[in-house]
Amino acid sequence: MERLAILADAAKYDASCASSGTTKRNSRDGKGLGSTTEGMGICHAYAPDGRCISLLKLLLTNHCVFDCHYCINRKSSNVRRARFTPQEVVDLTLSFYRRNYIEGLFLSSGIIKSSSHTMEQLIEVARILREEHDFRGYIHLKTIPEADPELVAQAGLWADRVSINVELPTDAGLARLAPDKNSATIEGAMGNLSSAIDDARDSQKRFTKAPRFAPAGQSTQMIVGADGASDAQIVGKASTLYDRFALRRVYYSAFSPIPEASAVLPLKRPPLMREHRLYQSDWLMRFYGFAPHEVQAAADRDGMLPLDIDPKLAWALKFRESFPVDVNRAPREALLRVPGLGTKAIDALLAARRYRTIRLEDVARLTVSVKKLRPFIVTADWRPTLLTDRADLRARLAPKAEQMELFG
Amino acid sequence: MIAADLAEPDDFEAWRTNARRLIASGTPPEMVAWSDGGGTADLFADTVTPPAAPAPPREVRASRVFMDLARTAVLHSAPERLDLLYRLLWRLQDRPRLLDDAADPDVGALRRMAMQVRRDIHKMHAFVRFRSVTDEDGVERYVAWFEPDHHIERATADFFVNRFASQRWSILTPRLSLHWDGMALLEGPPGSREDAPGEDAVEDLWVSYYRSIFNPARLKVGMMVKEMPRRYWKNLPEAREIADLIAGAHKREASMIATGASLFDDAAPASLEAIAGGIAQCRRCTIGCNGTRAVMGEGASDARLMIVGEQPGDTEELENRPFVGPAGQILDSAMGEAGIDRSAAYVTNAVKHFKFAPRGKIRLHQNPTAGEIDMCRWWLDGERALVKPKVILALGASSARGLMGRTPSIGRERGQALTQGDGTVIWLTAHPSYLLRLDGEAREREHTRFAQDLAGLAQILR
Numbered sequence: 001m002e003r004l005a006i007l008a009d010a011a012k013y014d015a016s017c018a019s020s021g022t023t024k025r026n027s028r029d030g031k032g033l034g035s036t037t038e039g040m041g042i043c044h045a046y047a048p049d050g051r052c053i054s055l056l057k058l059l060l061t062n063h064c065v066f067d068c069h070y071c072i073n074r075k076s077s078n079v080r081r082a083r084f085t086p087q088e089v090v091d092l093t094l095s096f097y098r099r100n101y102i103e104g105l106f107l108s109s110g111i112i113k114s115s116s117h118t119m120e121q122l123i124e125v126a127r128i129l130r131e132e133h134d135f136r137g138y139i140h141l142k143t144i145p146e147a148d149p150e151l152v153a154q155a156g157l158w159a160d161r162v163s164i165n166v167e168l169p170t171d172a173g174l175a176r177l178a179p180d181k182n183s184a185t186i187e188g189a190m191g192n193l194s195s196a197i198d199d200a201r202d203s204q205k206r207f208t209k210a211p212r213f214a215p216a217g218q219s220t221q222m223i224v225g226a227d228g229a230s231d232a233q234i235v236g237k238a239s240t241l242y243d244r245f246a247l248r249r250v251y252y253s254a255f256s257p258i259p260e261a262s263a264v265l266p267l268k269r270p271p272l273m274r275e276h277r278l279y280q281s282d283w284l285m286r287f288y289g290f291a292p293h294e295v296q297a298a299a300d301r302d303g304m305l306p307l308d309i310d311p312k313l314a315w316a317l318k319f320r321e322s323f324p325v326d327v328n329r330a331p332r333e334a335l336l337r338v339p340g341l342g343t344k345a346i347d348a349l350l351a352a353r354r355y356r357t358i359r360l361e362d363v364a365r366l367t368v369s370v371k372k373l374r375p376f377i378v379t380a381d382w383r384p385t386l387l388t389d390r391a392d393l394r395a396r397l398a399p400k401a402e403q404m405e406l407f408g
Numbered sequence: 409m410i411a412a413d414l415a416e417p418d419d420f421e422a423w424r425t426n427a428r429r430l431i432a433s434g435t436p437p438e439m440v441a442w443s444d445g446g447g448t449a450d451l452f453a454d455t456v457t458p459p460a461a462p463a464p465p466r467e468v469r470a471s472r473v474f475m476d477l478a479r480t481a482v483l484h485s486a487p488e489r490l491d492l493l494y495r496l497l498w499r500l501q502d503r504p505r506l507l508d509d510a511a512d513p514d515v516g517a518l519r520r521m522a523m524q525v526r527r528d529i530h531k532m533h534a535f536v537r538f539r540s541v542t543d544e545d546g547v548e549r550y551v552a553w554f555e556p557d558h559h560i561e562r563a564t565a566d567f568f569v570n571r572f573a574s575q576r577w578s579i580l581t582p583r584l585s586l587h588w589d590g591m592a593l594l595e596g597p598p599g600s601r602e603d604a605p606g607e608d609a610v611e612d613l614w615v616s617y618y619r620s621i622f623n624p625a626r627l628k629v630g631m632m633v634k635e636m637p638r639r640y641w642k643n644l645p646e647a648r649e650i651a652d653l654i655a656g657a658h659k660r661e662a663s664m665i666a667t668g669a670s671l672f673d674d675a676a677p678a679s680l681e682a683i684a685g686g687i688a689q690c691r692r693c694t695i696g697c698n699g700t701r702a703v704m705g706e707g708a709s710d711a712r713l714m715i716v717g718e719q720p721g722d723t724e725e726l727e728n729r730p731f732v733g734p735a736g737q738i739l740d741s742a743m744g745e746a747g748i749d750r751s752a753a754y755v756t757n758a759v760k761h762f763k764f765a766p767r768g769k770i771r772l773h774q775n776p777t778a779g780e781i782d783m784c785r786w787w788l789d790g791e792r793a794l795v796k797p798k799v800i801l802a803l804g805a806s807s808a809r810g811l812m813g814r815t816p817s818i819g820r821e822r823g824q825a826l827t828q829g830d831g832t833v834i835w836l837t838a839h840p841s842y843l844l845r846l847d848g849e850a851r852e853r854e855h856t857r858f859a860q861d862l863a864g865l866a867q868i869l870r
């Protein structure tokens with residue numbers, strides 16, 4: 001139990017816990033164990049940090065020969081070390097799964113002996129689960145970019161999702177904080193994975209028996225706030241990664257001060273809100289038709305997204321000439337730009353306006369806060385005449401500033 | 409009134425048959441009293457089954473979208489769902505595309521109910537927790553006790569069969585129980601919490617995992633409660649730990665602040681230069697970490713008078729000098745009038761860094777907290793020990809706290825000599841920036857008081 005505590009503790013700095021996006025499987029035939037749901041995954045519990053617990057997230061070991069400054073498990077860190085055998089991880093996964101605690105396993109590891117040796121151990125866990133126990137739940141393997149490409153390719157055969165962390169948004173940051181890693185290797189490995197995923201998909205179209213390869217694709221994680229990268233740089237990096245490697249997700253993890261912190265790191269912790277704003281900008285690019293340069297334009301002059309308002313509102317306030325948008329006539333693309341209108345509300349509005357003329361109260365019924373929307377839309381009974389151009393619009397829409405206590 | 413009763417609350421087919429018949433016979437919604445076997449049928453209703461359709465029967469139409477939503481919404485625990493469904497079906501006969509109108513209140517209610525049911529189903533998939541027992545024939549069986557909000561027991565069974573077909577399991581609920589024996593799904597009578605096993609050794613591992621995966625540096629209880637509402641907690645083994653984890657995270661934060669107090673373990677600074685260097689690198693409180701420049705005090709190192717403000721402002725931080733902004737100008741002119749020479753005084757602040765909240769391009773001043781002022785006392789005490797002033801002019805409550813370790817009432821204690829243990833006199837008055845925030849008469853009045861305080865100070869300096 002103590003080892004579980006150590007190795008789960010060490011794994012918690014990985015943001016991803018998603019069990020989504022894989023192929024639909026079940027074990028109704030009475031053989032094997034487990035199923036996956038298509039589309040959205042299941043969060044079996046939530047921790048008080050508000051994060052979903054979907055997978056058993058573990059490190060095989062937290063011993064590590066690397067010395068990355070932002071990582072609690074770096075060689076020079078003074079943490080307690082522990083190690084599981086592949087069989088122990090398998091047993092733990094199965095007994096958790098049978099009790100409906102989890103959707104599957106997210107396995108990562110510190111580097112022991114060599115990158116390839118570690119990778120072999122990770123693959124062994126996945127192999128036992130799949131081959132010996134016919135486990136049909138979700139497996140996410142963190143792959144080690146420095147390992148033999150042959151091994152990385154094997155990981156994709158067992159896992160639903162594979163991921164390689166780019167760690168830091170800039171090459172300079174990586175060189176300074178993760179001296180044992182380099183971006184060329186990381187991106188090379190991501191490129192290999194991406195083409196392997198493509199190939200598998202292609203051959204599956206032609207041969208039904210072709211082996212599956214990471215059906216839930218690959219994702220990556222960036223640490224925010226450990227180096228000097230601005231939000232604009234991070235957004236740019238993320239969009240390049242989405243384009244080049246067809247990633248399913250880029251996760252952002254606000255650098256959280258870790259016990260045994262290294263002296264090279266900033267003591268200042270980035271506000272958690274920054275992580276949230278980055279996810280919002282990520283959403284803008286993936287679901288709202290924003291181009292990366294448009295999200296970057298929403299940032300302030302120092303390249304940082306405002307913390308007090310969301311990036312879509314920030315963009316709208318900067319480009320007021322695009323507003324107001326007529327809810328009864330505007331195309332979907334224009335409605336997607338309206339701060340406070342989500343994709344679902346827009347679909348509902350588009351469907352509803354075929355049958356009636358949309359009034360402000362109709363919009364109110366479909367959205368959270370019509371007050372925030374009003375300056376940006378025109379309805380049958382509403383036109384924001386001067387409101388859209390008011391200089392204090394931002395102040396009116398931003399949440400009220402909290403006065404700090406004088407003597408807390 | 410015509411009574412239409414469903415034998416089981418989740419029996420969609422029964423609702424559908426009844427509804428078809430009622431629509432075909434042209435029965436308007438206000439004439440039907442729906443019930444679902446709970447014995448709550450309308451007392452005034454005829455206890456007859458729906459009339460047979462007249463000849464020729466009216467054709468009954470329903471859109472696919474409606475049927476899908478209705479199939480889900482019928483599982484809702486609210487009794488009025490049956491009336492709502494029938495009312496919508498009735499209206500659907502004349503408006504076949506009614507369901508596309510998301511702004512219609514009935515359609516909205518239907519979608520909301522369906523969504524609540526779907527959410528409950530999703531939460532049941534997520535929050536059922538099995539405990540292992542051994543059946544009489546020595547085979548392991550996994551048993552869970554669960555209390556859903558809506559009538560979703562049968563609707564969720566498929567999920568568990570798909571996932572756990574190779575193991576025996578039972579789910580007990582207050583309405584019925586479901587049992588899987590490896591081949592077929594059996595239904596049983598309602599269960600109770602006591603029928604489920606009380607413990608399972610693996611549960612301790614799971615709880616330990618839950619504790620470890622929690623990151624106390626990022627407490628977001630609201631987010632957790634939104635996704636894992638409290639009503640589910642009683643059947644989740646890990647939820648027992650939540651209170652403890654939250655308390656632990658608070659304590660951790662408190663201990664970080666407490667250790668902050670002993671962060672100054674080295675000897676008192678030996679020179680003003682050492683203080684200037686020290687404050688530039690000081691990161692012991694959050695203001696020190698906000699990326700601004702520390703502003704050092706300035707003036708004669710043996711001055712008789714020390715002037716202490718609250719903290720550097722926007723201008724001060726940019727120019728790296730204390731009291732050069734708007735407040736500084738008020739101070740300068742008032743001191744000039746009182747005949748006190750600022751250039752002979754040592755001017756500094758209780759807090760050395762600028763605390764602000766960004767508002768667009770403006771950095772809005774924020775008051776330092778008592779904790780932050782107390783933290784920064786180390787440096788202020790160092791300056792006092794080196795400059796050794798006879799008189800200290802404290803501007804505002806923050807400054808006074810930095811000097812005296814307590815927050816005085818400015819109104820009561822201003823304009824009088826507050827002699828300290830070491831013989832120095834502290835002379836208290838309002839902070840000049842306070843004057844900047846006033847208008848008209850109040851401003852006049854406070855200006856006069858400020859001038860009076862400084863005149864009093866000029867007297868004791870003579």
